[in-house]
Amino acid sequence: MALRIPSLRRAARWVPALCVTLAMLALAGCSPDGYPQTTLAPKADFAELLDQVFRRSFQLATIVFFLVEGALVWALFRFRGKPGDAEPEQNHGNTVLEVVWTAIPAVILVFIAVPTVQTIFKTAEVPTDNPLVIEVTGHQWWWEFRYPEYNLVTAGDMHVPTGRTVDLRMTTGDVLHSFWTPQLAGKRDVFPKRDNRLWFKTETPGTYPGQCAEFCGTQHARMAFQVIAQAPADFDAWRVGLAAVSAPADSGAPAPDSLVARGQQLFATKACVGCHAVSAVGAPTMVGPNLAGVGSRSDIASGWLPNTDENLARWLKNPQAVKSGVLMPNLGLTDEEITALIAYLRSLSVVPAPGAVAMTATGN
Amino acid sequence: MSTIAMGHAGTEAAPAEKKGLWSWITTVDHKRIGILYGVTAFLFFLLGGLEALLIRWQLGAPDKTFLSPEAYNQLFTMHGTTMIFLGVMPLSAMFFNYFIPLQIGARDVAFPRLNAYSYWVFLFGGLVLNASFLFNAAPDMGWFAYANLTSKQFSPGLNVDFWIIGLQILGIASLAAAVNFFVTIINLRAPGMKMMRMPMFVWMSLITQVLLLLAFPIITVALVLLMLDRNFGTHFFVPSGGGDPVLWQHLFWLFGHPEVYILILPAFGVVSEILPVFSRKPLFGYAAMVFSGCFIAFLGFGVWSHHMFATGMGPMADTVFSLGTMLIAIPTGVKIFNWIGTVWGGSIQYKTPMYFALGFVAMFIIGGLSGVMHASPPADLQQTDSYFIVAHFHYVLFGGSIFALTAGAYYWFPKMTGRMLSEGLGKVHFWLMFLGFNLTFAPMHILGLNGMPRRVYTYSAGMGFGFWNAIETAGSLILGFSFLVFIWNILKSLRSGAVAPADPWHGATLEWSIPSPPQEWNFAVEPTVDSRDPLWERRRANGGTLPEPARVSGKGIHLPSPSYWPIVTAFGTALTLVGFLMHVNLAVILAGVAITMIGIFSWAFEPADH
Numbered sequence: 014m015a016l017r018i019p020s021l022r023r024a025a026r027w028v029p030a031l032c033v034t035l036a037m038l039a040l041a042g043c044s045p046d047g048y049p050q051t052t053l054a055p056k057a058d059f060a061e062l063l064d065q066v067f068r069r070s071f072q073l074a075t076i077v078f079f080l081v082e083g084a085l086v087w088a089l090f091r092f093r094g095k096p097g098d099a100e101p102e103q104n105h106g107n108t109v110l111e112v113v114w115t116a117i118p119a120v121i122l123v124f125i126a127v128p129t130v131q132t133i134f135k136t137a138e139v140p141t142d143n144p145l146v147i148e149v150t151g152h153q154w155w156w157e158f159r160y161p162e163y164n165l166v167t168a169g170d171m172h173v174p175t176g177r178t179v180d181l182r183m184t185t186g187d188v189l190h191s192f193w194t195p196q197l198a199g200k201r202d203v204f205p206k207r208d209n210r211l212w213f214k215t216e217t218p219g220t221y222p223g224q225c226a227e228f229c230g231t232q233h234a235r236m237a238f239q240v241i242a243q244a245p246a247d248f249d250a251w252r253v254g255l256a257a258v259s260a261p262a263d264s265g266a267p268a269p270d271s272l273v274a275r276g277q278q279l280f281a282t283k284a285c286v287g288c289h290a291v292s293a294v295g296a297p298t299m300v301g302p303n304l305a306g307v308g309s310r311s312d313i314a315s316g317w318l319p320n321t322d323e324n325l326a327r328w329l330k331n332p333q334a335v336k337s338g339v340l341m342p343n344l345g346l347t348d349e350e351i352t353a354l355i356a357y358l359r360s361l362s363v364v365p366a367p368g369a370v371a372m373t374a375t376g377n
Numbered sequence: 378m379s380t381i382a383m384g385h386a387g388t389e390a391a392p393a394e395k396k397g398l399w400s401w402i403t404t405v406d407h408k409r410i411g412i413l414y415g416v417t418a419f420l421f422f423l424l425g426g427l428e429a430l431l432i433r434w435q436l437g438a439p440d441k442t443f444l445s446p447e448a449y450n451q452l453f454t455m456h457g458t459t460m461i462f463l464g465v466m467p468l469s470a471m472f473f474n475y476f477i478p479l480q481i482g483a484r485d486v487a488f489p490r491l492n493a494y495s496y497w498v499f500l501f502g503g504l505v506l507n508a509s510f511l512f513n514a515a516p517d518m519g520w521f522a523y524a525n526l527t528s529k530q531f532s533p534g535l536n537v538d539f540w541i542i543g544l545q546i547l548g549i550a551s552l553a554a555a556v557n558f559f560v561t562i563i564n565l566r567a568p569g570m571k572m573m574r575m576p577m578f579v580w581m582s583l584i585t586q587v588l589l590l591l592a593f594p595i596i597t598v599a600l601v602l603l604m605l606d607r608n609f610g611t612h613f614f615v616p617s618g619g620g621d622p623v624l625w626q627h628l629f630w631l632f633g634h635p636e637v638y639i640l641i642l643p644a645f646g647v648v649s650e651i652l653p654v655f656s657r658k659p660l661f662g663y664a665a666m667v668f669s670g671c672f673i674a675f676l677g678f679g680v681w682s683h684h685m686f687a688t689g690m691g692p693m694a695d696t697v698f699s700l701g702t703m704l705i706a707i708p709t710g711v712k713i714f715n716w717i718g719t720v721w722g723g724s725i726q727y728k729t730p731m732y733f734a735l736g737f738v739a740m741f742i743i744g745g746l747s748g749v750m751h752a753s754p755p756a757d758l759q760q761t762d763s764y765f766i767v768a769h770f771h772y773v774l775f776g777g778s779i780f781a782l783t784a785g786a787y788y789w790f791p792k793m794t795g796r797m798l799s800e801g802l803g804k805v806h807f808w809l810m811f812l813g814f815n816l817t818f819a820p821m822h823i824l825g826l827n828g829m830p831r832r833v834y835t836y837s838a839g840m841g842f843g844f845w846n847a848i849e850t851a852g853s854l855i856l857g858f859s860f861l862v863f864i865w866n867i868l869k870s871l872r873s874g875a876v877a878p879a880d881p882w883h884g885a886t887l888e889w890s891i892p893s894p895p896q897e898w899n900f901a902v903e904p905t906v907d908s909r910d911p912l913w914e915r916r917r918a919n920g921g922t923l924p925e926p927a928r929v930s931g932k933g934i935h936l937p938s939p940s941y942w943p944i945v946t947a948f949g950t951a952l953t954l955v956g957f958l959m960h961v962n963l964a965v966i967l968a969g970v971a972i973t974m975i976g977i978f979s980w981a982f983e984p985a986d987h
Contacts, residue, residue, distance in 0.1 A: 039823065047841040050828025052759040066755040074746040081742050085717050089735060094657065094724035101724045106662035110718065111711065118710040122703045122749070129753040130696050136755060137692040153531075188526040189622060191687055191762060195828045199758025200687040204623065205525065205616035209689045222840075226687075226762040226830045228519045230526055231446045234833035317837050337446055 028086075050195050050222045056242075057197040057215035059136060066132050070125045077121065139212045144180035147171065151183070151190030151203045153229060154236040154339065155302050155315040163252050165293045168302030170310050172241045174248035178214040186298065188230060194223030194240050202227050215242045220311065231338030237316030250365035258361055259292035259305045267360065276357025279350050288341070291361060300340060308362030314339075325355050395897075395939070403939035405489035406897055410496050411475030412793065417496075418467035421503055423860070425459035428452045430857050433817070437850035439838040449834035450517040451536070455507075457520035458540065461640065462547050463503045465774065468782050469643035470499075473558050473582050475793060479888035479895065480576045482567025482904040487560040489937045490980060491553055497947030499550035505955060506543030509536065516540035519832060521633065522603070524614030524625035529607050535958070537607065541600050542958040546951050548593050548600075555589035558582060567887070569906035573667070576886045576909075577660055580667050581646030584674045585639055591678070592635035599628035608961055623688060630681035638677045640774055642670060644781030645712060648734045651788050652716055654882050655731035656723025659910055662715040669708035669715075676705045686754040687761050695754045702752035709745055713738065728882065729803030733784030736811055740776025744769055747822065762832075765825025771818040783810070783863070790870070791877030795894045798874060802866040809859035816852025820845035879926050885910035892926050898934045940983055946976030 045051035055061040092101075148159035149171075158171045173179045183192055185203040192211065193200040201211040215221075225236035243251060267273040280286055290296040293305035307313070313320050314328060314336050327334075329351045332341040346354070395404070404410060432452055435444040444452065474492065478485055486492050509515040514535040518526050527537045562583045566575070575583075602613040603625070612618025614625045653660045660666060682690060682698040690698075716738050725731065747769040751757040760766060783806075790798050829842050836842045880889035887904055888895075889912055908914045916923050953969030956962045 035819075039819070045827060048827035050840055052763075052826050052828060060759075063755045063759055066753050067750070067759065070750045070753055070756055074750055078742065078746055081713065081717070082739060085720075085735075085738060085742075088717060088721050089725065092656070092720060092723050092725050094726050098724045101656070101658050101722055103659055104661065104722060105659050106665065106715075106718070110714075111662055111665045114714040115707060115711055118707050122706060125749065125753055126700055126703055129699055129755060132755040133692045133695045133699070136758075137695075188531050189523055193762075193830065195759060199755070200761060201758075202688045204688070222828075224830060228450075228523065228526070228762075228832040230518075230531065231450065233450075234446065234835050237837075 050224070052195040055196060056217045056219065056221065057213035059198040059211070059213035060196055062132050062136055063199050066125075066128050069128055073121055073124060139180050139210060140178045140214070142178055144178035144212065145174065146180045146182060147173070149181050149183040149192055149203070150298065151185040151187075151192065151225065151229070151236075152302075153187050154225070154232040154336075156192070156225075156236070156238045157186075157298060157302065160252070163256070164295045165252060165255055166290075166296050166298075166303050167255065167293055167306060168304075169312060169316050170239050170241050172243060172248055172251050173215070174245045175216055175218055175242050176214070176245060178212055181211040183209045183211065189227050190225045190229045190236065191227035192223070193226040194221055194238075196221045197223075197240060197242075200226045218242050218244055218247070222316070224316065232315075232336055235315055235317050235336055237312070239311050239316055241311070247365065251363055254363035254365045255293045255306045258363055259294045259296075272353050272356040273360045276353035276355070276360075279346075279354055280357055283344055283346065283350070283354075285344075285354075304358065304361060306361060306363040308359040309364075322355055322359075325358065326351050329354055400939065402944055403493075403941045405485070405493050405937050405939060405943070407474050407478050407486045407489065407492060408793070408895060408897075408899075410492050411471050411473075413496050414467050414474055414499070415471035415793075417500055417503070418464060418471060421459055421463035421507075422465075422468065424507070425456050425464050426857060426860065428456040428459065430853055432456060433850045433853040435834065436836075436846050438847060439836055439840070439843045441835060444834065446834045447517065450832075451510075451515035453832060454516045454519050454540075455510075458506065458516065458544075460774070461520065461636070462544065463506070465640045465778050465782070466551065467499055469585070469640075469778075470495075470554060472578070472643060472647065472782070472785055472789070473554070473585075476789065476888060477558055477561055477579055477582055478565070479792075479891070479899060480579050480886050481562065481565060481570055482887050482900055482906065483561065483565040484899050484934075485937065486557050487565055488557045490940055490943050491557050493940070493943035494947050495550045495554040495557065497944045498546060498553065498950055501947060501951035502543055502546030502550060505546055505951060505958070506539060509539035509543075512539075514539060516543075521629055522625075523629075524603070524606075524620075524622040525616060527603060527607070527625075528615050530615075537603075538958050541604050541607075542954045545597065545600050546954050548597050549950060551589050552593050555586040555593070559586040559590065562586070567904045567906050573664065574906060574909050576646075577649035577663070577666055578643075578646035581642045581649070581670055584670050585642045588635045588639050588642070588674055588677065592632045592639065595628060596632035596636075599625065599632065602628075604957060608957070623685075626685050626688065627681070630684045631678075633684065634681040635674070635677045637770075637773070638674055640778050642674070644737065644778045645670065647781045647785040647788070648716065648737050649719075650886065651730050651734040651784050652719045652738075653910075654788075654884050655726045655728060655734070656720045657726065657883070658719060658723040659885070659913075660715070661718030661721070662711075663909060665711055666715055669711040672708040673705060673712075676701060676708070680705065683752060683754075683757070684761075686757045699752055699754050703749060706745065706749045706752070713742055713745070726882075728787075729798065729800055729807060730784045730788035730882070732804060732807040733780050733787060736807065737777060737780040737784060740772055740780060740814070744772030744776055747772065760825060762830055763825035764821040764829045764831060767831055768818050768821035768825060771821070775814060775818065780810075780814075788882065789888075790867075791881050792888055792893050792895070794871060794874075795877050795892075796870050796874035797877050797881060798870045799866050802862055802869070806859050806862045806866060809855055809862060813852050813854070813856030813859055817849050817856055818852075820849050820852075880912070880923065883913075883916070885913045887911060890915070890923075890926060892928050896928060896931065898931050898936060901929045901931070901934070938984075940980065942976050942980035942983060946973055946980060949973030949976050 045053040055064045146161055150157040155168055157168050159166045183201060183203045184207060185205050189202055189204060191200045191202045197215055198211050198213040201209050203209055219242055221240040223238050223240060225233060288299055288301035289304045290299050291304050293303055296303055310320050312318055313325060318324050329346055331343050332339050333343055435441050435449055516539055517536045518532060526532060562579055605611040606613050606615055612620040614620045614622050649660055649666060680698055680702045682694060683702045686695055751760045787798055787803055824842055824845050877893040879892050891900060949969050949972030953966055953973060956966030956969055959965055
């Protein structure tokens with residue numbers, strides 16, 4: 014034993030310094046800055062409700078942690094044996110202590126259980142204050158968003174107005190997924206042939222990343238999306254713009270021998286049209302995401318690949334190399350064809366049309 | 378009673394010492410089977426660890442392409458499946474095998490040949506599962522295998538089938554072993570060892586066997602249904618035919634949650650043996666420890682849906698499963714407090730087993746506290762399927778089970794091999810493992826709360842996950858290295874370690890009353906027990922020391938004879954199920970059934986001695 018105790022003491026000198034360093038690192042790590050997908054900085058009522066329960070349980074857990082670990086560590090130093098020690102008192106237990114340390118955790122749990130149950134019931138009820146219904150459908154591996162109120166459908170970016178509750182009705186087109194946008198709401202799994210519900214209302218315009226949280230096959234990691242919260246006027250401008258890009262006749266067909274026209278022609282002849290719709294208005298769900306407005310989306314390939322011309326070109330050249338297992342096959346396009354297609358897809362950009370809002374934003 | 382009942386005054390000659398490969402293949406000695414379990418499980422554990430290191434390397438920086446998505450999904454599925462079914466469970470089975478009979482004063486388990494059968498079925502199951510790598514068809518849908526991703530439509534390859542069949546084979550091994558240990562503990566205790574005098578490891582093992590017996594039939598049924606869906610066109614879990622993927626989740630977690638306690642209760646038992654011995658003081662609150670263990674196991678069957686809060690079960694189900702889950706914190710807390718009560722006021726001997734046992738208590742507290750946090754559905758809606766959960770269950774299963782099993786390995790190695798492990802290397806192992814473990818898994822709490830989901834093969838740089846993932850990967854390398862130190866310690870000590878006396882630690886239980894390693898018959902004379910710490914009583918009665926027990930001739934001791942029928946029957950069992958894996962190949966299935974039947978008959982009619 015003589016050998017062990019000095020080495021233990023030497024190690025012990027480092028313990029406080031180590032603890033402080035680790036605690037500081039951990040605290041720094043717990044700051045949500047730099048984590049766009051954090052759960053620790055809620056920006057909507059639903060996420061706020063979850064966060065309150067989390068904080069309560071985290072505070073209690075922290076107190077219990079320091080008390081129990083403290084008692085353990087103190088005992089380890091206080092009761093270390095020395096050579097020649099007599100046999101310690103042979104204590105078999107203590108009924109009073111057993112009762113006390115059964116009761117104390119039970120009391121602490123009440124302080125977690127009460128807000129837990131309250132919040133369960135609060136979050137279970139969708140507010141009835143004229144919510145905006147969005148039908149969310151998970152697909153391997155992208156998200157589809159349908160706005161029945163406006164008869165619109167889109168993918169990848171979910172636009173929502175601030176100040177209005179969003180009522181998500183969610184299902185899947187294939188396997189299970191889970192819709193998770195941490196700053197706005199928690200997770201909700203989606204099942205075939207079943208509507209699952211989630212809701213939130215945010216007052217803060219911004220772009221909030223989210224992603225699939227239930228393993229759903231090869232590209233589970235690349236099934237992200239963005240929730241774009243906009244002031245009501247901006248949101249209306251977006252949806253009117255999306256409807257407008259879906260009906261290009263209004264804005265005139267592209268010049269017959271332009272790059273855009275060539276791209277449009279390729280889109281129709283190179284099998285693109287078999288899987289993708291380019292009209293958001295009343296379009297059916299197809300194999301691939303709806304492409305109305307794709308030109309102005311934040312990302313492609315489901316919310317993670319920035320929507321640049323280079324990335325679009327990489328994608329069109331060889332989608333399997335960018336996202337293996339994705340349903341889109343390699344189409345064997347030439348560079349010239351890709352350039353034309355990109356020009357066409359860029360023409361499918363939502364141009365927010367504030368002027369149009371006044372005429373059409375009477376849906377409510 | 379078994380054929381090896383004590384006090385059987387036979388006229389048999391002393392059993393000859395058994396050597397060579399054949400003696401291992403035909404052995405029915407619980408100690409040798411225990412060693413087989415231990416070596417096999419440790420090799421599988423290293424394989425699972427290697428898979429973990431590949432996973433960590435891939436995640437060490439954003440957007441890495443070290444592993445393809447397909448390879449990553451296979452590796453994380455196989456890592457989980459391997460660690461649970463081929464690592465932690467059979468490592469516990471090593472200790473059940475070796476030490477239940479020794480701690481209760483028995484000469485073997487109740488059914489020695491069934492014991493051998495369990496081991497061989499386990500080995501074949503592990504091999505079948507890992508053979509999937511050879512066909513580039515390793516399971517790739519997660520160890521939870523959620524329907525309907527597992528349907529033929531979305532997983533057309535053999536990956537899911539390998540998983541189903543591998544787990545079915547392993548389930549047979551677990552069930553056979555559970556029956557065996559349950560009967561052994563109930564029937565073969567030495568005179569005077571009442572239930573409330575059993576060593577705590579035996580108690581926790583007994584509870585684990587009950588959990589195995591009740592939980593494994595559930596996964597067996599679920600796997601049969603899944604196999605029917607995939608091979609015979611049924612629709613239990615396929616929504617297009619009216620089936621329900623949620624049914625799979627209920628069945629899986631109805632098994633899966635008790636499985637968590639199957640993984641941790643043996644660890645509780647090991648630590649409850651070690652803390653008193655190295656505190657030189659009896660276990661604090663023995664009865665509270667027993668009943669809290671029973672209570673945890675009982676509640677463990679009623680909380681499965683806390684894995685499913687995000688499925689939208691409705692507020693009433695959420696409430697019930699949440700409160701039930703929180704209740705488990707109470708008996709678990711009782712255990713932790715009693716462990717601290719055990720060392721409190723003791724005279725702590727800082728030997729390597731004690732380091733790991735104390736490391737277990739310290740780490741398990743963290744895993745327990747994070748567990749309470751996501752027992753609350755509102756908090757869980759953010760935490761579930763995030764890295765916070767990965768952190769939580771590694772604190773429970775690595776910080777808990779693996780630390781405790783390692784403690785058990787250091788504690789019992791001298792008994793099993795007759796050699797002491799090096800204390801110096803042991804402590805290097807401990808500090809490296811402790812450091813590596815915390816560097817690997819503590820940052821996962823931070824990442825999970827900051828939005829990193831589980832089971833992702835990569836993440837984009839903009840998500841901010843890179844820094845802590847790099848730390849974790851560095852930690853995992855330290856963790857991996859700590860096991861190299863452990864292996865080095867084992868190899869070095871086996872060759873040249875100090876010779877172990879019968880009782881190197883001043884133990885309290887019967888296994889320390891016999892030579893190290895024990896002779897084949899364990900106890901030449903049936904021990905009698907009249908307290909919970911029989912050896913401490915004997916030592917006190919003897920003035921503080923006990924004489925080194927002599928190795929004796931086994932003349933007159935009847936032992937079951939070796940048999941190769943267990944391995945034959947196990948092979949037949951595995952072959953039958955492999956037939957289902959081979960697109961329901963009737964010829965293979967029938968051959969398997971035939972071999973199994975021949976094995977069982979020959980086993981049944983084999984003469985007791987030859």
